[in-house]
Amino acid sequence: MFKKAFRLYWDKDEEEKWLNEMSEKGWALKKFFLGLYTFEKCEKGEYCYRIDLMKNLVNFKESIEYIKFVEETGAEYVASWGRWVFFRKNVSKGKFDLYTDIESKINSYKEIRKMFGILGIAELCIGIGQIGSININDHFRIYAFIFTILIFSLAAILLLVTIKTNNKINKLEKEH
Amino acid sequence: MINNLQINPLTESAYYILLSLYTPRHGYGIMQNISELSNSRINMGPGTLYGAITNLIEKGWIKLILDDGRKKEYQITKLGTEIMKNEMDRLKELLNNGNKILKGETKNV
Numbered sequence: 001m002f003k004k005a006f007r008l009y010w011d012k013d014e015e016e017k018w019l020n021e022m023s024e025k026g027w028a029l030k031k032f033f034l035g036l037y038t039f040e041k042c043e044k045g046e047y048c049y050r051i052d053l054m055k056n057l058v059n060f061k062e063s064i065e066y067i068k069f070v071e072e073t074g075a076e077y078v079a080s081w082g083r084w085v086f087f088r089k090n091v092s093k094g095k096f097d098l099y100t101d102i103e104s105k106i107n108s109y110k111e112i113r114k115m116f117g118i119l120g121i122a123e124l125c126i127g128i129g130q131i132g133s134i135n136i137n138d139h140f141r142i143y144a145f146i147f148t149i150l151i152f153s154l155a156a157i158l159l160l161v162t163i164k165t166n167n168k169i170n171k172l173e174k175e176h
Numbered sequence: 177m178i179n180n181l182q183i184n185p186l187t188e189s190a191y192y193i194l195l196s197l198y199t200p201r202h203g204y205g206i207m208q209n210i211s212e213l214s215n216s217r218i219n220m221g222p223g224t225l226y227g228a229i230t231n232l233i234e235k236g237w238i239k240l241i242l243d244d245g246r247k248k249e250y251q252i253t254k255l256g257t258e259i260m261k262n263e264m265d266r267l268k269e270l271l272n273n274g275n276k277i278l279k280g281e282t283k284n285v
Contacts, residue, residue, distance in 0.1 A: 052223060070222040072204045072247065098223030101189055107227060 003027055003039040010161045012051045012084070012112070013168075019049040019086075032079040032086060047088040048096040050075075053112050054083045070098070083115070106172050113165040120158030127151040186263045189220060189228050194260050197238050197252040203229070206250075232256070 009015035019029050019037075028042035029049060054063045058080040067077050067085065074093045078086040089096035099105045130148040134141055186194070196209040206229075207220050229250065232238045237256035242249035252260070 066226055068246075069203050069226050072202070073207060073222045074204075075222065095219060097221040100219065100221040100224045101187070103187065104189075104221075104224040104227050108223065 001041045002030075005037045005039070006035055007037065008035050010157060011164065012053070016049055016051050019051075023047045023049060023088075028088070029078055029086060032081055034081075045091060048091055049078070049086065049088045050096060050098050052085050052087065052098050053108065053115065054085055055111070057083055058085060102172055102176050106169055106176070109165055109169045109172070113162055113169065116158050116162040116165060120155055120162055123151060123155035123158055127155055185266060186259070187228075188218065189224060190232065191260075191263060192218065192220075193225070193228055193232060194237060194252055194256050197250055197256070200241055200249045200251045202247045202249050 007015075007018070009018070022029065022039060023042065024045050026042055026044045026046075027039035028047050029037055030040040031038035054066055056063045058064075058067075063083075063085075070087055071077055075087045075089040075096060078088050080086065087096075087098070099108050127148060130144070130151055134144045134148065138144065192210045192213060193206055195213070196206045201209060203222070203225060207222070207225060210218050210220055229238070233240065233250075235255075236253055237259055238250050239253050240248055241251045
């Protein structure tokens, strides 16, 4: 039995929480594609899910090695998207956390902050460039205008996620 | 010379990884060994361990000695051993001073 759900997550911690809640209800993530999550029936609370941002895209040698390394410890690769990867571990095999000390937790959030920050700034630059291309006399200027608004919205979301991730890092550093 | 190579104290993770690699081990073996050595106090996550291994290889404190395509085995290097000894001396100093002063206090009480 399968179940599909469409969601857009910007925060991997919230996404992780949702996937684990689904597992608690007896639905285990099996596939992910562009916000479309495919779940398969499982025992209630059978799996613990973890999401990670890798240094490279999933088809890179380094990423394949990392996935193999994680799998060797009893976890399972579920799906991936760009540099993001979903892992799960059967709860009977013990606790599952990818990062177990503050330093590595901070480093993993720094990697996330860097990615969203770069994307946000790039998007912002594209948006600014786009303003210049709106021709007042053009019949299609309304579309160019909408397009520009969309790009700026995306830039705003990406930069907000960057700030949110930055706050997480600050909080962890205070604990340190 | 060594003092120049290692300015900061080792992290607990780095210390236990180096110690585990006196015997060649693969990733999961390191995790299990650390868990045993610490009486299950430290259960290192694969993300943490992977990052630490990459870092220690870059520093030349451990090296890859076997890669059969499925599993990779690592071992401490000569430099890593020096670093370990240096850190143990530092820890000894901490412990000795702690003992000296705490025992002194107990006597005074």
